Amino acid sequence: GENVEQHPSTLSVQEGDSAVIKCTYSDSASNYFPWYKQELGKRPQLIIDIRSNVGEKKDQRIAVTLNKTAKHFSLHITETQPEDSAVYFCAARNYGQNFVFGPGTRLSVLP
Amino acid sequence: GAVVSQHPSWVICKSGTSVKIECRSLDFQATTMFWYRQFPKQSLMLMATSNEGSKATYEQGVEKDKFLINHASLTLSTLTVTSAHPEDSSFYICSASGRAKNIQYFGAGTRLSVL
Secondary structure (H helix, E strand, O other): OOOEEEEOOEEEEEOOOOEEEEEEEOOOOOOEEEEEEEOOOOOOEEEEEEEOOOOEEEEOOEEEEEEOOOOEEEEEEOOOOHHHOEEEEEEEEOOOOOOEEOOOEEEEEEO | OOOEEEEOOEEEEOOOOOEEEEEEEOOOOOOEEEEEEEOOOOOEEEEEEEEOOOOOEEOOOOOOOOEEEEEEEOOEEEEEEOOOOHHHOEEEEEEEEOOOOOOOEEOOOEEEEEO
């Protein structure tokens, strides 16, 4: 089955700097890769996603890149703000299969 | 985005009692619902997947007689933790996806504390 790894497990950046979180997956058939943000005690919220037929997607300060050959995808947050502090989960999915989540990255944006 | 409502948000119960958690999709038909368990500072662990009108599919290691899942309609799934014990204390989160099945929308989660 699918296995998703995520690095780093914790990340601290200064406000205004960029943050990058990387995930790798094992199943080459996976074709959908969402990223979720979970603030303490709250539900995971979808922040951006990418499908396998696209190499990059951007939404304001957030971008995701996908390298299908290497089977990894990354979340990029630019101009970080304190409200970006949260746990971020990547996931991988093959159509008709369940989502497999990475272990999460705790991002702290220091003022 | 779609709204998934989960109740209760927090429940405290005595050991040996059963607790029911509801997950409702408010503005779309949830053909598939997922139940996750999340330990502090850890990722989402899928417990089971349920499709409307059929039996839930449990992940390996999850006791189906302990965690009863019912998905009787396209807008409601329930998780019942039977004879709860302190080790069942955790954060339980449901999610739902529609016919496209591409996106999961999460409920707010239920914090279960078993005394």
